[in-house]
Amino acid sequence: MVDDKNKSDKPDEVDEEEDEFAAFEREAKAAAAAAAAKMAEGKKAAETAQASASPAAVVEEDDEEEDEFAAFEREAREAAAAAQANMGGGASGSEAAASTSQASEAAAGEEAPAGDDDKQAAPVSDANAEAKAKALEKSEKAAKKQAKALFSDNVGVASQTILVVGGGIAGVTAATEAAETGYDVILLEKGPALGGRVTRLNRYFPKLCNPNCGLEINYQRIRKNPRIKVMTMCEVAGVSGDKGNYTVSVSKQPTYVNGMCDGCGKCADATDAKVPNDYNYGMDKISAAHLPHEHAYPMAYVVDPSIKGSDDEEKLVAACPKGLIDFGQETENFDLNVGAIIWATGWQPYDASKIEVYSYDYSPDIINNVEMERLANHDGPTGGEVKRPSNGEPAKKVALIQCAGSRDQNHLAYCSMICCLASLKHAAYVREQYPDSTVDIYYIDIRAHDKMSNFYERIRYDENVNFIKSKPGHIDIGEDGRPVLCGERTIDREIYREPYDLVVLATGMEASLANNAPEGVKQDEYGFVIDDGGQFAAGTAGGPFDVALSTQSATAAALKAIQAVRAGK
Amino acid sequence: MSEFERKPCVYLCEGCGIKDALDIDDLERVATMEMGVPEAKRSDSFCAGDGYETLKKDMESGDVNQAIIVGCSPRVMAEQFRELPGQVIRANIREQVVWTQPPNDEDTQMMAADNIRMAAAQAQNSEPPQAYWDAASSLKLLVVGGGVSGLSAAREASKTGCEVVLVEKSDALGGWAAKWSKTIPGAAPYTGLQENGIADLIKEVEEDKNITVHTNTIIGQTEGMPGKFTTQLVNGKGDSWDVFGSIIVATGWREMDTAKLEHLGYGKSDDIVTDIQFEQRLADGNIPKTAAIIINPDKEIQPFSSGVSTKVAIKQALQIMQADPDAMVYVIYEELRAHGTAESFYREAQEAGVVFQKGEVKSVDGDLTVTVHDDLLGANIPMTGLDVVVITTGMIPNSTNIDIEAAEKGEDQLKDDIRPNLPLITINGEEPEAASDDDDGDVMPGGPILNLQYRQGPHIPVLANGFADSHYICFPYETRRTGIYTCGPVRRPMTIAEAKEDAQGAVLKAIQAMRMSNQAEAVHPRVGDLSYPEFGLNICTKCRRCTVECPFGAIDEDPETDYPVLNPSRCRRCGTCMGACPVSTISFKNYNPQMVSEMISAVEIPDEFDEKPRILVMACENDAIPALDMAGINRRQINKYMRVIPVRCLGSVTLLWVKTALEKGYDGIMLMGCKSGDDYQCHFVKGSAMAQERMSKVGETLQSMMMEEERVAVTEIAISDTRKIADTLNSFGETIEGLGLNPFKM
């Protein structure tokens, strides 16, 4: 029997003449707990009173086959009620069991509730009562008509369906927000699973929380919502038509798993062929039949095309209990008719080999920032330890080079906005793993805007993280194979040649559609999508944003799409 | 008396390697004979093929209204089962049993059998939830604030078929935007000074028949809940009442206290002005020959140095140069935060001849001599002969109404709940002390905007530095007052273009909230959930734990009787109230203290001679359970004595369950929730924090029962801890085995 000593500490703000009352109360609870402790299985303990329904009667007797347990339990309740009955001040026993109708309706005080901190003001005769009641009655009548206007479908449109292209955080947000507002959505994803760029990030700034936590909630929303139809391995070839009536030509690549895979993993056991792991940007290998990654939604295996025609082909076909593996699968092309299109095609890291001065192709210890996210991730090639890819030793002296490709006429002319903050994260990863490590951040401006400036302060607090205002001229490879940064420290005018264990290039954000946009899409000079009344950009398809701004723009895009399909012509 | 007549049936799935690792006949015996489920069916897959057809036929015919599907994780194949009428209850024996335990092993079999026992107990104590009402009282939108954010919100809502009431406390619409001579470019090609455009927006709003505008009006008070916000509109002439479905607070920002700019010379000369004052000069065509614009870096003076100040400095510098190409304009900055495509605007200013100078302003004298420590020249340089010195100012959010005096209650709502200066990472383990001492910032002046008649106080909760913003990165419109959304600079510093897009986002969420409350469904994160907490007032002791601890202020107190009163559409169905109630009298139709107690008791506890301990694991279904699934997906071996019950949030775990488990004979109990504290990751704000606080008192109780404190542990598991969760459970298993069996084992 657990006594309830631990109940003595009341919520802190209860006022002082409480002691005597608290003693009684503890006693009552002890009695109630004692009864509950002897509960056996079977009927529910206490009838629950409907909070807002008609006044619940005092607990009736249970029906006939009430066994010995229920008697005990009824006894416990009466003891509790009795204990409260002889309490000073509090409501009397019977009243305790009386129901409360919607208190707020009847007796809201006029001005802000005065009285002690934890008790709402006793109701004063409320001159506004009838005004409120009249307003309420009027609004209830209006609500019926309003519901039709707000949630009804506009007849004049060929298709009310909203197409979302891209299954990253922006696409998933736009799809769920539009579907939960009552509209049918088709969500196209080029890859085998949703999650896009963020599911391959280790942490988000500024909270250093894991991106899959937010994605899990979004996947729950998708699982529950019949209005969202997810189609993976699909890419848009072209768009024609106009607001309210678009025809979108789609091509779907085969995964050679034809039908509802339940993720049992038998096909993976049937082959030891390995392929580069796209999830980790090819930094390690994975079975040719694999889940895209541990948090993949939809959780379905995909088979790498390299198996087709290899001698493992039959083994895989035989291994699948549901007989889903079919190497006859071809690319399918089909058209969709939709009312509005949300481009959530996201971004890709700028190709670091194009920045020839930084010798990205000449040393495995020179990586880009998305590869650093994989290195530090538990599901990454090294299981989360930031090591030198060349020899596997811990990376104790790390350089982070900002504006690698961004703010550069020869590469990306705009600032990609997230790289400074991503590098602050990377400094945190290294410092957390190796207390004796040093991280040098080479920057032009640390652009930590708004609340991110707190994040910048919190990292700057660590004196092993040095901020060096300089953009390195080039990177040589030292005799010992370590990358050597060469440049000028602009503050103290010193020319440096500094070797490092690991160099992370904070490469910028290039719009995925920058160089291969399907025709029919309006774009700006950098390849970011521009709204045109029926097609809208969500997230980084429309510009360099962080996740908070991407999800904000995706929610706005959902509204614009809804307005487009409602307005019709 | 509940009239729901349970017709359960067990569907034993044998596919995915289950029948190779478990004795299905034994499982069927447990489900039917032991747990009394009338019928059990088997198939290689109930998610497809004829297995699925059988399941579908059973439920559509009404023979079965509780399908207990024993197989894979509830996170898989849910799309298949969502169309079936009636309740679907999942027993996870694939990811959590077959993939984490050795096959054809006695303990594996017992674990699977226990999972079935728990699922059956769950079915016996759960019923499908019913909607608390069949229609909302109102589907009208209230927008507070007549600046560009509020005007845009009103228009966007009207364009989506929604009726709007727009309330503005001053006598004119337009807010700050009406004062700007030119504005910052917000779209491609991201260059070029823009026309203000606010006059057309005001005209659109005034001519829109869907929108009713009330100027000189503030909100007297607001009570009720989404779908039924009864609000008093107060203006000089007479108060009026109206009822709204949801509310958008777009009260924007106010100027910072310029007294804090003294060290930058403000006040020493009329020609040392703020950017707001300078805007007026630009509007009047009063163009200086030489000007220095200081991008004010100080964190203490304003919440933070925002991107907006940088863009304003660039805009005003560009205006001078375009008016007079021979003018000399110096923009002095420490970090030039022209992030994203604003880089093109920065380049445009450089092209026009504006000089950008990195340095720290040491002093600004009355004769307009600005002494700058020019980092790049490495010297203190006195800049003389300036006509004007402009200082950019920060945006203080109007999370409170500065024109009315502070309310007595709810002061703690206005303190930032993030200590912004705490170092982010712990280095070699020891707890870092805060970078700066003032942990709890000063309270914001001014009274409540909406004067919410909520038990927890009249204000909308704010984050660091007073901005009424979401704490989450993936959910920018998440709010701790359901149905009340904020947009524009009250949320974070924004330009006009950003505020217009933000208004679109907030309007979508407001309309969505109206639709959800109209259907009595929960909003994010448990979207669509019909269940809601019911209070057994007969044994309620009015201890107020539920009303105080509810993260969303959904429970008020009846002014006469002090009993808790639920406002159902405010509720997010997380169960924190259920976890708080000392007498466990709060329950949901499909998730209640009784149900989980039964599930705990349903597990077969081996007697002490079998040397087989039992560990109860109550894990958050949003992060810890997926992490456990993923440990299974990666085939990581896990302690074979654990029995896992998913909970909606760790905050819903009640002490009754711990007591039941200890009495039942469990040897150890582990609670797994999300990270708490300043950078909390709990989707219900403080579920795991609550659990830690409540469970901290269990230690004394255990000692009083001569049991070791280590038997009950609370740990924080993130969704990415798919390796750590296996190690945590295994090491806890070893601790328990070290402590020996529970002395109370019957």
Add this chain to the structure above:
Amino acid sequence: MTEKKTFTYYPGCSSQGSGRHLDESIRAVMPELGIGMVDIEDWNCCGASVGQIGGGPLSNLALTGRNMAQAEKQGNKDVITGCAACYLNTHGGNEKIKADEQKKADINEALGAAGLSYNGELQVHHAMEVLVNEVGMDNIADRAKANPLKGLKVAGWVGCQTVRPFAGTDSGGNYDTYEDPDFLDDITEACGAEAVAYDSKTNCCGGSVAVMKPEKTLHLMEKILNSAKQAGADVISTPCPLCQTNLEMYQDSINKKFGTDYNFPVVFPTQLMAVAFGMEAKKDAGLHRQTIRAEKLEKMAKK
């Protein structure tokens, strides 16, 4: 070899002095690859990089103006030059004249003083650009079948001025990138030799500063030699006459200063080609012009 295209050839001042062997090997190999060459009539100095500090900008441009005027008279639309500095000034000047009406008028006014004029129809190309864009590696490889330089290890040192000044501008012939160009290694391979991995590919030797203040730039040249040694090269091949001369003539100052023992032959790619084409070591390849003789290459060459 049938003549494919004729260029007006601008040899430049170094062709009569320190860069004679570049001029000789160019004159030898180009016809072999179908590139006809006619010297610019009475060509004058281009002003190189330091020239413009001596004279004013317009008079400097006039030097190029005169060359262009002379070349225009001879009819061919395309001018070819082998020296980086000549290409920099002639091509740069030519583009400036063509792009700016005012400059064109001033130049023609100045040229008028000698009865000359230029109306800007010419296009100036670098010898390497012609080899890459006009001739192409396959033709070189075919021609080099005569005497492939088997076993010769060559460090391709492109240097800086040859590829950089007009990088990225379409007028720059765009035959290779400026940070990591491959054309020199391609030529080496086409000649049957082995192009070693060479990390000082685009390092600067110090250019005119090396001529004026050698002590300031010896460490740059040492790095270039050291990388070639590390890479196991037998010879360094460079297209720029100033680079060739600097690296060759300062090797003993470097050895004195750094205590090294470099004795590294520095040749031109056109010399490698001449040998690979089976042409004469002296007359065509000008191997006798090396102050540090390339013995291994000489053994391979036909006498």
Add this chain to the structure above:
Amino acid sequence: MTAPLPEVASRKYDLTFARWVRDNVEGGDKMNMCMQCGTCSGSCPIGPEMDNGPRKTFMMVRAGMREEVLSSSTLWNCTSCYRCTVRCPRGIKVTAIIQGLAQVAAKEGYAPKGENASFANAFWWSASTFGKTDERLVPTLYYFSAGFMEGIRKSLDNLKIAINMLKAGRMHIGMPHTIKDKKGLKAILAKAAEIEKAKG
């Protein structure tokens, strides 16, 4: 140079000099685009020899520090390798500006004796007189420009090199090569100088 050089500014950060460089030095129109990132100074092969380097020079121009800029050693150490120009993220013609400033410094007499300017003058003398650069006279004139004794010393240093070049036939013996129409070239150059002066 077209417009006359403004005198030293009365106050720091006076933009008159910067605006003058913008209008009169090739590539100067883009100089204000400099965001002080340091790529140019960081890429310069001879960076350590320079007192300020191109980046700081641009900042000093902005700060109106005319004297310091024109007498800085940076202007005389540029090997014109163009690395700074191709790498500048803002597309500024760094080499052209530095060499343009060197031209101004030489014209205004800031060029230190015995430095590149003397070599440049010798080079220009040979080019304008013979129409060709004589690889023997130009270095010799340069050696002696820093004084007779210095001239002797430098010539001896390079004697061995000269002999090698002679042996290899890469140093011409006899009168310097010249173009045929020397008179015509002289006239052209004179006219060009005259046009330039007229532009003032």
